Amino acid sequence: MEMLIPIIVTLVGAATPILIAALGELVAEKSGVLNLGVEGMMLVGAIAGFVAQFYTGNPYLALLCGAFAGAAVSLIFAFLTLSLSANQTATGLALTIFGTGLSALAGAPYSAKPIALMAPLFPDMLARDPFWRVLFGYSFPVYFSFFMVAAIWWFLKRTRTGLILRAVGENDHSAHSIGYSVVGVRYAAVVFGGAMAGIAGACFPLLLTPQWAESMTAGRGWIAVALVVFASWRPLRLLAGAYLFGLVMTMELYAKAGGGVLAIIPSELWAALPYLATIAVLVLISLRRDASTNAPACLGKPFMPAN
Amino acid sequence: MPHRLELIGITKRFPGVLANDNVSFSVKPGEIHALLGENGAGKSTLVKMIYGIMQPDAGEIVWDGQRTVIANPKAARALGIGMVFQHFSLFEALTVLENIALGMDAKIPARELEARIRAVMTQYGLLLDPHRTVATLSVGERQRIEIVRALLLDPKLLIMDEPTSVLTPQEVEQLFEVLRKLAAGGCSILYISHKLHEIKALCDTATILRGGKLVDTCDPKAETSRSMAEKMIGAGLKDIVRAPGRTMGAPKLVVSRLSTKKSGHFDVPVDGVSFTVKAGEIFGIAGVAGNGQNALLDALSGEILGEDKDAITIDGYPLGLLDTTGRRKHGLCAVPEERNGHAAVGDFSLSDNSILTARNRLHMVMLGLINSGAAKTYTGKVIADFAVKALGPGSTAGSLSGGNLQKFIMGREILQRPTVLVVSQPTWGVDAGAAAAIHQALVDLAAEGSAIVVISQDLDELLALCDTLAVINAGQLSEAQKVGEVSVEEIGLLMGGVHGTSEARDAIPA
Ligand SMILES: Nc1ncnc2c1ncn2[C@@H]1O[C@H](COP(=O)(O)OP(=O)(O)OP(=O)(O)O)[C@@H](O)[C@H]1O
Ligand SMILES: [Mg+2]
Numbered sequence: 001m002e003m004l005i006p007i008i009v010t011l012v013g014a015a016t017p018i019l020i021a022a023l024g025e026l027v028a029e030k031s032g033v034l035n036l037g038v039e040g041m042m043l044v045g046a047i048a049g050f051v052a053q054f055y056t057g058n059p060y061l062a063l064l065c066g067a068f069a070g071a072a073v074s075l076i077f078a079f080l081t082l083s084l085s086a087n088q089t090a091t092g093l094a095l096t097i098f099g100t101g102l103s104a105l106a107g108a109p110y111s112a113k114p115i116a117l118m119a120p121l122f123p124d125m126l127a128r129d130p131f132w133r134v135l136f137g138y139s140f141p142v143y144f145s146f147f148m149v150a151a152i153w154w155f156l157k158r159t160r161t162g163l164i165l166r167a168v169g170e171n172d173h174s175a176h177s178i179g180y181s182v183v184g185v186r187y188a189a190v191v192f193g194g195a196m197a198g199i200a201g202a203c204f205p206l207l208l209t210p211q212w213a214e215s216m217t218a219g220r221g222w223i224a225v226a227l228v229v230f231a232s233w234r235p236l237r238l239l240a241g242a243y244l245f246g247l248v249m250t251m252e253l254y255a256k257a258g259g260g261v262l263a264i265i266p267s268e269l270w271a272a273l274p275y276l277a278t279i280a281v282l283v284l285i286s287l288r289r290d291a292s293t294n295a296p297a298c299l300g301k302p303f304m305p306a307n
Numbered sequence: 308m309p310h311r312l313e314l315i316g317i318t319k320r321f322p323g324v325l326a327n328d329n330v331s332f333s334v335k336p337g338e339i340h341a342l343l344g345e346n347g348a349g350k351s352t353l354v355k356m357i358y359g360i361m362q363p364d365a366g367e368i369v370w371d372g373q374r375t376v377i378a379n380p381k382a383a384r385a386l387g388i389g390m391v392f393q394h395f396s397l398f399e400a401l402t403v404l405e406n407i408a409l410g411m412d413a414k415i416p417a418r419e420l421e422a423r424i425r426a427v428m429t430q431y432g433l434l435l436d437p438h439r440t441v442a443t444l445s446v447g448e449r450q451r452i453e454i455v456r457a458l459l460l461d462p463k464l465l466i467m468d469e470p471t472s473v474l475t476p477q478e479v480e481q482l483f484e485v486l487r488k489l490a491a492g493g494c495s496i497l498y499i500s501h502k503l504h505e506i507k508a509l510c511d512t513a514t515i516l517r518g519g520k521l522v523d524t525c526d527p528k529a530e531t532s533r534s535m536a537e538k539m540i541g542a543g544l545k546d547i548v549r550a551p552g553r554t555m556g557a558p559k560l561v562v563s564r565l566s567t568k569k570s571g572h573f574d575v576p577v578d579g580v581s582f583t584v585k586a587g588e589i590f591g592i593a594g595v596a597g598n599g600q601n602a603l604l605d606a607l608s609g610e611i612l613g614e615d616k617d618a619i620t621i622d623g624y625p626l627g628l629l630d631t632t633g634r635r636k637h638g639l640c641a642v643p644e645e646r647n648g649h650a651a652v653g654d655f656s657l658s659d660n661s662i663l664t665a666r667n668r669l670h671m672v673m674l675g676l677i678n679s680g681a682a683k684t685y686t687g688k689v690i691a692d693f694a695v696k697a698l699g700p701g702s703t704a705g706s707l708s709g710g711n712l713q714k715f716i717m718g719r720e721i722l723q724r725p726t727v728l729v730v731s732q733p734t735w736g737v738d739a740g741a742a743a744a745i746h747q748a749l750v751d752l753a754a755e756g757s758a759i760v761v762i763s764q765d766l767d768e769l770l771a772l773c774d775t776l777a778v779i780n781a782g783q784l785s786e787a788q789k790v791g792e793v794s795v796e797e798i799g800l801l802m803g804g805v806h807g808t809s810e811a812r813d814a815i816p817a
Contacts, residue, residue: 160414167398167409174396177360178410179380297400 005130007250012142013207015246017042017200017217019145021224022231022238023152024196029228030156031189032169032298036092037077039221040099041194042201045070047103049202050115050212059118063141063202070198071191073099078190082183085302100215110212118206141203146239148196153235165189169296172303182303197221223274232294248274309372311336311495312357312464317366319352319519323698326352328519329366334464339486339496341506341527344516345539345738346710347696350499353516354466357497358390359383384412387463391453391470397441403452404437410456427458431485445597446644447478454482458489465489466497469709469736471505476766476799477595483509501710501738503532504767515539536739544739547746547771550754555774556586557622559758560639560727565618567602567611575599577606578782584727584758584775589749591773592762592784595802599782600731600762601644607729607760608641609634621727636667638726642716644735644762646709650716653705657697658686660704661719668723685722693718693744709736714745721748728752731762746772766798778802 021038028035035041048069053062077095080086118139126136156162168175168185176182204216223245231237252270313333319326326349334340342350355361357368359377368375370386377383383390397406408420415423421437428434433451441449450470457465465486471479486496486509498510506513506527513530515523515538523538536544561583567576577599584590594600605611607619609631616627619639626634631641643649651660662682666672671681686700693714697707704712717733733749734742749772753759762779763769769776770790778785778801785801 160408163401163405163408167401167405170398170400171396174398175409177380177392177396179359179384180409294400 005134007254008134009137010253011243011246011250012138013246014249015242016142016145016207017203018220018224018227018245019200019239019242020141020148020203021197021200021221022227022242023145023148023235024193024200025224026228026231026233026235026238027152027156027165027196028186028189028193029299030169030233030296031165031186032172032296032301032303033078033081033186033190033193034088034092034300035074035077035095035190035193036089036225037074037095037099038193038197038224039217039219040096041070041073041197042099042204042217042221043103043215044073044099045198045201046204046216047107047110047201047212048198050107050110050205053115053206054110054113057116059116059206060140062118062206063199066198066202067195068198070201071195073102074190074194074197077194078187081302082186082190085304088300088302096221104214107212107214111214113211115205115210117210139207141199141207144199149235149239156235166296169298172298172301173305176303176305182305186303197224200224229295233296234294245274245277248277310334310369311338311371312497313369314353314357315367315369317353317356317363317368319349319356319361320364321352325519327356327363327516330516330519330521331366332514332521332524333369334495334497336463336495337490337493338512339490339498339510341510341513342497342499342516343503343506343513343535343539346714346736346741347708348516348539348738349519350516351468351708354390354468354497354499357383357464358388358466381412384460387461388466389457389460389462389464390466390468391450391457392468395449395453397449397452399442400440402438402440403435403444406441406452407437407456407459411459423459424455427455431455431458431488432481433485445601447596451478454485458485462489462494464495464497466499468499469501470498471500471502476764479505501736501742503527503535503739506535507532517541532739539738540740542740545743545747547743547750549750553587553754555588556756558583559586559588559621560584560760561620561623562607563618563620564615565603565606565613567606575602575782577603577779577784580779580782580784582777582784582787584760586756586758587753588775589753589759589761589773590787591769591776591790592760592779593766593769593776593798593802594762594764594779596764598779600779602782603779604641604643604729604731604762607639608643609639610643632667635664635725639729640664640668640720640723640725640727641729642720642731642733644731646712646716646735647705651704651712654703656701656703657690657695657707657715658682658700660715661686661689661700664719665723668725686719689715689718689722692722693748694741710738710741713737714741717745717748721752724752724755725757727758727760729760729762732765733761733763734765734768742768766795770795 021042025035025038045066049062049066052065053059077091080091081088120137121140121143122136126132156166164180165185168180168182172182201217205212227238227241231241252273255265255270256267310333315331317327317330330353344350356363359379359382368377404421407424424437433455435448435451471482490496500506510527513525513527514521517539533544563581565580566578569576575598580603606613609629612630613627616625618627620626621637621639624637626637626639647653662671662677665685669685671678683700690697695715696711713736720728734745737745749759761772773790775787776790776793777787778798
């Protein structure tokens with residue numbers, strides 16, 4: 001048990017940003033918008049969060065700055081794809097390239113300057129015992145991610161606004177003819193997705209490595225995008241999926257550190273595993289019938305009303 | 308008393324078409340007002356402006372004596388205007404309940420909404436399970452959702468754009484009861500339909516549009532169906548002409564013990580269906596919607612792959628294991644009931660839609676390359692021969708009015724001169740003139756020696772068109788009977804029959 005605790009802690013740390021970013025993408029996709037710019041938005045959120053933490057030392061403010069930065073770049077995407085009906089796939093890829101470049105540029109003066117990690121949310125005494133540490137030893141974003149899983153599930157399933165959002169993703173023309181603003185709903189969903197990606201990005205300097213490194217999100221944005229499909233657009237499956245990938249990544253870390261049996265497999269293969277797992281799981285899931293039927297029918301299609 | 312709704316000089320232009328040209332008329336409270344016109348006359352466009360989906364280019368809308376601009380459907384609903392759409396505005400992946408909730412502007416807790424839905428459904432006899440997903444419902448059931456959704460709003464004006472084209476006669480009768488009750492309570496109804504006998508039975512006034520212009524106003528009760536149809540077309544109506552002394556040839560299409568599996572989705576499977584269609588024969592399949600018609604059509608067209616090669620044969624050649632393309636090559640063409648998305652791709656040009664089904668039979672593809680010239684010529688011929696109102700082979704299928712798209716699809720298949728043609732609801736939403744033209748084309752095709760199967764819920768259509776008739780019920784097909792030797796009552800009994808007897812059987816104590 002004692003030995004497992006650091007593994008669990010690492011696992012939670014790896015899974016949390018993926019989960020947060022994927023939840024944002026799930027909401028955007030449910031409204032019918034495929035935003036492949038998650039990786040770029042995360043990087044922009046990461047540098048914004050880093051800079052805020054560097055100057056103010058207030059991690060909550062840093063998360064907020066990450067959210068705003070992610071939302072701001074997602075607005076560019078929204079404007080291009082929703083107002084100008086640009087192709088969503090191409091625009092999303094461009095957004096990732098843009099976000100990578102922008103964050104590298106903005107982060108250049110800060111390389112090798114350390115910041116403080118975000119402190120755990122609960123007081124130390126609660127987390128002293130190893131067992132309790134597994135429950136109470138994390139900082140705010142971890143609990144936030146769990147809360148958001150429940151909140152988004154509830155929002156999509158139970159609220160009227162969530163129903164409208166799903167309706168817009170399901171049949172934009174019908175939603176329009178009943179009188180809902182398709183473009184308005186999608187703007188909101190994309191910006192929400194951007195804010196979540198920004199928070200996820202800010203988690204990297206605040207929770208994992210307390211300094212700035214170019215492309216420090218290391219492709220996790222792409223895993224988040226894949227995860228949404230793998231989870232067939234269901235928040236609870238997303239949670240399971242994020243932790244599955246977190247587990248594989250944690251094992252990779254231990255393998256690199258030369259941890260016993262894990263070292264039998266070469267570390268390059270370990271590094272490829274999360275991606276292989278993505279593909280394997282996607283194939284398995286797509287064999288199931290209900291997976292494809294849960295996809296928003298208008299995903300990725302631009303909406304152009306007749307008049 | 309002020310008019311409930313008054314339109315003054317409404318004009319609407321689309322690129323290349325004047326859909327409404329200076330249209331003015333008014334509707335009184337409690338009046339059931341018919342809007343008639345050929346396909347593409349501009350009926351749907353006009354009511355979409357009343358419901359705020361589109362804005363008129365010129366003209367005014369006066370509501371309860373006051374000039375109003377109806378900016379969007381929400382504003383229309385706030386005024387008390389409800390609408391049932393010609394092309395459903397439903398969300399397939401959502402449940403009936405969710406679909407209805409989306410059409411309500413007030414926030415109503417799900418449980419209360421469900422109670423209200425159940426109340427309206429029992430009051431008007433429109434039965435549906437609120438928790439079913441729309442994707443699993445038949446077309447008729449989907450229509451019921453739209454009607455319930457509109458009724459829940461307690462409308463002061465209810466617009467119905469061809470609500471009965473997919474309903475069974477019993478359902479139509481029920482709907483009319485609902486509408487009469489509503490009208491008696493002061494609700495005005497604007498009713499669009501191509502079924503003129505329904506208009507006669509239901510409506511107080513009829514406004515007739517032709518080419519976007521208002522051409523006449525009449526009292527339908529004082530007219531005959533024929534005289535109204537002639538007003539719409541602006542010319543005389545033709546009867547179906549059959550060559551005298553027609554003889555039928557050898558059996559062409561033989562279907563024996565055709566069954567499909569229950570797919571969990573959609574409709575009822577077919578169960579051991581057998582029938583024979585001779586060369587030159589038009590074989591009708593009547594039945595209440597949702598009794599296996601969709602499965603039968605898909606099994607015949609090859610969309611549902613069969614397991615028994617001899618279940619379907621043409622001139623003795625087994626087709627049972629072939630897919631759609633293979634069957635088309637052997638002369639079996641089919642037209643499904645859902646024209647948008649199934650029979651045609653809305654975003655494709657008409658020309659491309661022709662290529663989709665006619666490429667092999669008419670050699671539009673050579674060495675893997677599309678011969679777009681041939682496709683265009685063929686599409687042009689379909690448009691001309693079937694009087695499809697479209698700008699040309701390049702217009703997208705989605706830009707055609709409902710009836711015109713149907714004419715195009717029927718024409719596309721008929722002009723391929725198939726050996727066997729299977730059609731479902733051939734004149735769904737088609738105006739009287741065009742319906743006569745489609746019927747004539749089917750009769751002509753049969754006269755050339757093709758075997759034709761017509762699946763329809765419109766008994767009048769089947770009786771006028773077919774030589775032989777069978778009834779499908781719960782996936783099983785009745786004995787085929789000669790039209791003329793069988794009475795409407797008998798068919799009506801068969802259509803509802805099996806349900807009735809099985810209930811009766813259940814009621815007998817063992
Ligand atoms: N969004 C659109 N863009 C371009 N043209 C359109 C559009 N909607 C309708 N039209 C054209 O306007 C004309 C009127 O169409 P409308 O749908 O109002 O006919 P309709 O009377 O309802 O016919 P039907 O009985 O076949 O439903 C047609 O020529 C149609 O092609
Ligand atoms: Mg219409």
